Amino acid sequence: MQLLRNTFINLWSWRCWKTDSDEYHRSWWLCRYIGHCRTKAGEEATKNINADKAAYVQTDITSEESVKNAMKVASNAFEKRLSGLVHCAGVAMSQPWTNRLEDTIGRSRRLLEISYMGTYITNALFADAVNERFEPEKMASGELFTTKEERGAIINFSSIAGHQPYTKILAYTGGKAAVSAFSRALADFLGPSGIRVNTVSPSVINSANIGARLPYFLAELTKTSSFPARPITPDEIAVGVSLYRFPVLIKSKGAVNYLITNGMMNDHDLRIDGGWRFIFDRSVDREDPRLSAPGLE
Numbered sequence: 544m545q546l547l548r549n550t551f552i553n554l555w556s557w558r559c560w561k562t563d564s565d566e567y568h569r570s571w572w573l574c575r576y577i578g579h580c581r582t583k584a585g586e587e588a589t590k591n592i593n594a595d596k597a598a599y600v601q602t603d604i605t606s607e608e609s610v611k612n613a614m615k616v617a618s619n620a621f622e623k624r625l626s627g628l629v630h631c632a633g634v635a636m637s638q639p640w641t642n643r644l645e646d647t648i649g650r651s652r653r654l655l656e657i658s659y660m661g662t663y664i665t666n667a668l669f670a671d672a673v674n675e676r677f678e679p680e681k682m683a684s685g686e687l688f689t690t691k692e693e694r695g696a697i698i699n700f701s702s703i704a705g706h707q708p709y710t711k712i713l714a715y716t717g718g719k720a721a722v723s724a725f726s727r728a729l730a731d732f733l734g735p736s737g738i739r740v741n742t743v744s745p746s747v748i749n750s751a752n753i754g755a756r757l758p759y760f761l762a763e764l765t766k767t768s769s770f771p772a773r774p775i776t777p778d779e780i781a782v783g784v785s786l787y788r789f790p791v792l793i794k795s796k797g798a799v800n801y802l803i804t805n806g807m808m809n810d811h812d813l814r815i816d817g818g819w820r821f822i823f824d825r826s827v828d829r830e831d832p833r834l835s836a837p838g839l840e
């Protein structure tokens with residue numbers, strides 16, 4: 544599991560599993576914890592979750608060597624039974640609006656490197672680790688194999704942005720669409736390995752990535768969301784995690800847990816958008832929407 548800096552969505556999911564899942568799934572999934580946040584924050588989060596069933600290692604998901612080390616640490620910490628990965632990686636690299644697309648290339652390249660290549664690298668090395676655990680000789684020789692038993696599962700966090708591309712998220716939407724498409728192809732590729740692959744595509748999560756842009760998104764919800772077009776209420780904040788979610792209480796805990804525990808779920812994308820539709824309102828009687836948008840991502 545990765546703890547993505549700023550969102551803490553996986554920390555929330557972890558605590559949900561700790562409460563809702565049976566002992567088998569706690570030992571099978573909750574031990575797999577790979578962090579991508581500042582060292583001190585990661586260590587503190589690990590202690591607060593479960594000192595005996597959580598391990599932390601700072602990881603650069605765009606680096607193969609860094610991810611290999613993280614997989615090794617996770618595997619060694621939990622009796623070499625690496626079985627599940629919940630991967631949540633992405634950045635919202637907002638910049639001032641521009642007419643010159645050349646100005647967006649650098650940020651777009653970095654965003655895609657994190658969102659797509661970070662997902663590809665982490666998924667690939669996790670799958671290799673699972674396959675090497677079960678089929679060490681065939682992995683070493685390159686011999687093809689097929690199993691009928693479930694040996695692992697991957698859940699990647701994509702985004703509703705990958706389904707509803709529009710102008711404000713020019714690069715971000717491509718990164719998340721790539722995550723969704725890659726996950727579907729990977730589910731097919733890893734079928735013979737007995738590894739399921741699914742995605743969760745949430746709407747906006749008000750994390751540190753959102754920050755001062757909250758009023759803008761609230762206004763957008765009011766204009767373009769069917770139901771429920773509202774922010775989350777304080778009593779809906781889950782298990783004490785500082786995570787303010789809207790337009791609907793994002794059921795990531797139930798969604799992720801469902802995808803983990805239901806062995807029939809494979810090659811599936813679970814959208815959690817609260818009825819929000821991405822629309823850039825260009826009505827002639829209204830202000831140019833580029834002026835009010837908090838930036839171009």
